[in-house]
Amino acid sequence: MSNPIVDFLSKYIDLTQEETDIVTNQDMMRSYKKGTILLSEGKIAKECFFILQGCVMSYYLVDGEFKVTEFFTESQPITPVSYTTKKPSEYFLECMEDCIISLGTPERSAELMSKLPRLAAMGASIMEDQLANQRMKYDEFIKLSPEDRYQNLQKTSPDLLNRVPQYLIASYLGIKPETLSRIRKRLYS
Amino acid sequence: MSNPIVDFLSKYIDLTQEETDIVTNQDMMRSYKKGTILLSEGKIAKECFFILQGCVMSYYLVDGEFKVTEFFTESQPITPVSYTTKKPSEYFLECMEDCIISLGTPERSAELMSKLPRLAAMGASIMEDQLANQRMKYDEFIKLSPEDRYQNLQKTSPDLLNRVPQYLIASYLGIKPETLSRIRKRLYS
DNA sequence: CCTGTTCATTGACTTGAGTCAATAAATTCA
DNA sequence: TGAATTTATTGACTCAAGTCAATGAACAGG
Structure with a gap:
């Protein structure tokens, strides 16, 4: 076992x-x-x-x-x-x-x-x-924009996006929930 | 020795x-x-x-x-x-x-x-x-605004500010040289 | 199944950082 | 020392994120 x-x-x-x-x-x-x-x-x-x-x-x-x-x-x-x-x-x-x-x-x-x-x-x-x-996490944070960070997260941990409410993901990305909502809209619509 | x-x-x-x-x-x-x-x-x-x-x-x-x-x-x-x-x-x-x-x-x-x-x-x-x-470095970056990060750096490593040109400090803080210049103006004038 | 709560979206407006461009100050080095 | 280069400041403008507020969707508990 x-x-x-x-x-x-x-x-x-x-x-x-x-x-x-x-x-x-x-x-x-x-x-x-x-x-x-x-x-x-x-x-x-x-x-x-x-x-x-x-x-x-x-x-x-x-x-x-x-x-x-x-x-x-x-x-x-x-x-x-x-x-x-x-x-x-x-x-x-x-x-x-x-x-x-x-x-x-x-x-x-x-x-x-x-x-x-x-x-x-x-x-x-x-x-x-x-x-x-x-x-690498730190460096990524410095290098990428919030939008890029979101897309990166989608690639590397798609599961997280389903397991955790969006307003906490937003905080994790260093932005406000409203902004994440708008980024998502910008990307997929 | x-x-x-x-x-x-x-x-x-x-x-x-x-x-x-x-x-x-x-x-x-x-x-x-x-x-x-x-x-x-x-x-x-x-x-x-x-x-x-x-x-x-x-x-x-x-x-x-x-x-x-x-x-x-x-x-x-x-x-x-x-x-x-x-x-x-x-x-x-x-x-x-x-x-x-x-x-x-x-x-x-x-x-x-x-x-x-x-x-x-x-x-x-x-x-x-x-x-x-x-x-702690990462967390500080997440928690603080560029302005707060600058003031923090002044406290923790004042020597660095003299050893390194400002535009590199700006990059280290995650901002543009112009912005750092304006932050400094805001703070000390 | 309904109700209250939590979470997500949207709109109107503000604000702070980015951009572009010009100028000034400081450094370097021939 | 003086010219060239690098670094710092300032102004005018743009733009993305923040804020405030309202509405809608999803969800949990009775």
């Missing part, structure tokens, strides 16, 4: 059966209802996440206004900045759908590392990957 | 004298004239960098137009996406001043890792740190 976390790790190194078992066993998962806040502004994240099922959104609340920065879906890890820095989070994490999520803690990750030393080296690769992704 | 790279690594773990010596010895540095291109679009990065002295800028060339994404200065590491992915770079790296830079290669870094296993674990922390920084 396959485990999404094992699949994820397999992108970086091949796990032995024993290692697979260790990962599978130590795995702790929970389910959350749509609307559940996984992390609030001002709180210190005690856990990191790996999404098995569902969709999670990160956003800031600036002058009472949502500023969406990311949507996470199946097989994506979420390492809150606050989890790394141990300082209060500046943003929220909220479940956009009913979710099944695997939780990580510093303790359990240390335990896992001691059992699987090979994982330690892999940690850098995973982080490197995520860093490269984050950079 | 202190070594900036040793100082940098010391933020993550304390190095023994022996370890310090290894890092210091294996260190390979070069100097570059202002205007030198360290990495071109289309080329695969064979090296990563650590800036000992000077300033390096990364930028895309989109329809013949500069899109500045980052300025790197003293004691900052630069790991080009292309260095990680082994694919052609989409952006340029250029020296904005005469620079002294330490070079890293996969081979020499592997060698270093084998001599200093403790460094491997640290790799993940360094990457984690950089990831957190990159996220």
Whole structure:
């Protein structure tokens, strides 16, 4: 029986059966209802996440206004900045759908590392990957107009457009819902 | 005699004298004239960098137009996406001043890792740190207006404003030089 | 199935950034 | 130093995104 976390790790190194078992066993998962806040502004994240099922959104609340920065879906890890820095989070994490999520803690990750030393080296690769992704996201934001960003999103994550209400997509693209509505009209009519 | 790279690594773990010596010895540095291109679009990065002295800028060339994404200065590491992915770079790296830079290669870094296993674990922390920084940069870009971004830059890196011409700062902020000029006028007059 | 709420669209108007073009200031270097 | 080049400022105009407000569509809960 396959485990999404094992699949994820397999992108970086091949796990032995024993290692697979260790990962599978130590795995702790929970389910959350749509609307559940996984992390609030001002709180210190005690856990990191790996999404098995569902969709999670990160956003800031600036002058009472949502500023969406990311949507996470199946097989994506979420390492809150606050989890790394141990300082209060500046943003929220909220479940956009009913979710099944695997939780990580510093303790359990240390335990896992001691059992699987090979994982330690892999940690850098995973982080490197995520860093490269984050950079590309930033660069894309700088390079493209809102309209181009929307078309890009359609290409790269067409599913998102159906899973998430448009006014949140708009925020994610850095524009107002009315503007997104007009962009769509401009493009398809 | 202190070594900036040793100082940098010391933020993550304390190095023994022996370890310090290894890092210091294996260190390979070069100097570059202002205007030198360290990495071109289309080329695969064979090296990563650590800036000992000077300033390096990364930028895309989109329809013949500069899109500045980052300025790197003293004691900052630069790991080009292309260095990680082994694919052609989409952006340029250029020296904005005469620079002294330490070079890293996969081979020499592997060698270093084998001599200093403790460094491997640290790799993940360094990457984690950089990831957190990159996220905050992105989030700030989403949250703030061009005007606020300029004021923020003044606070966090006042030196940059003197080291780099304004039209490149403008590009970095995601606006045109004329607009930055007007923002400055709005703010200080 | 109806009702209230949330989400999406549209219109009229404002505003801030972009564009084009000219000029001024600052730098470079022969 | 002085001429050439690069960088910064300013003005007049355009245009895309924001704002405010109203209407319509989709959806959830009783």
